[in-house]
Amino acid sequence: MSYFEGKNVVVTGGTGILCKAMAEFLVKEGANVAVLSRGEEAGLSVEEELSGQLGKCKFIQCDVLDEDSVKNAKKNFNETFGTCNILINGAGGNNPKASTTFETHTDATVEGQGFKDLDLKSFSKTMDLNFMGTVIPTQIFAEDMVDDGNGTILNISSMSAFAPMTKVPAYSAGKASINNFTQWLAVYYGEANIRVNAIAPGFFITKQNHDLLIDSNGKYTERAQKILNNTPMNRFGDPQDLIGPVKWLLNDEESNFVTGVVVPIDGGFMAYSGV
Incomplete structure (x- = not known):
């Protein structure tokens, strides 16, 4: 019997390539998985594709930046599956209006978008999506874990959290906040028997990039x-490259004393100095 059989899992951003792969793995392992996303068409497509396996998959429409929307999603989830045992915070992304055209100031021309030209509303929205889009679902779904006296939270960081990638300052800052928040939560929930970790995927080809x-x-x-x-x-990277580390971090039997860590899955990118 798989450790995940019968576990109730929430995956935000579950229609994206990477989080969909995680959801599919968990359903195949017998978990009851709710895929949370704003897009109804994409969400229902994932639900249909992953249903009929050992576990169950349900799409729940949700805006992770809207507290009421997340609370309604939790109510729907609880009525369908019960309490949340595992939360994967996968919602995130970038906005072209919050990105520069060139890597450095000296490369900029009047035809490009420099730092001074960035749309501040888009910058703030990108920061919110990557950071508050993790804070809000955690605040709401973690209460199930507090009541149960057990639970696991997995956040999604990025290589850009350790050393910011050029052109994407808002995305990089948002992901850097995930690393800090993961450590803070691990301390806060330590005595509540809730483990909080993160993975930092290297470079995978997704719809977004x-x-x-x-x-x-x-x-x-x-x-x-x-x-x-x-x-x-x-x-x-291939989405399947994430499954081994995710399986390990979510499994209390294999990583019960692991909390507050951010695991790079990057093909050695972070280890290489460039020379």
Whole structure:
């Protein structure tokens, strides 16, 4: 019998490529998984695709930045599956209006978007999506874990949390806050027997970054090649590369004394100095 059989799991941002892979693994292991997302069409598609396996999958429409929406999602989840045992905070993303066109100030031209040109509302929204989009669901769903005296929370960080990637200051700052918040929560919930950890995926080709990494001819862009040149394993990650570490961090029988850590899954990117 799998450790995850019968566990009740919430995955925010569950329609994205990486979090969908996690949800699929958990359903196959026998867990009851709720995929939370704003997009109804994408959410129902994931529900249909993952249903009929050992576990169960249900789409619940939810805006992680709207407290009432998350509370309603929790009510729906509790009525469907019961209390939440595992929370994966996968909601996040970037906004082009919060990104610069060039890597440095000296590269900027009047035709590009420099730091001074960034739309502050988009900057704030990106920060909120990556940080408050983790804070709010945790605040609401963790109460089930407090009542049960047990639970596991997994946050999704990024390589950009350790050393900010060029062009994406808001996204980088938002993900850096995830690392700090993960450690804070681990301390806060330690005596409540709730473990809080994070993974920091390296570079995976997703819907969000596809056009930045693959050009119209299907070839790697200059930015993609720069990433590969700094990744010792010389490839992009596959969603299945996340499953082993996720399985370990979510399993109390395998990582019961592990809390407050951020695990890089990056093909060696963070270890490489560039020389």
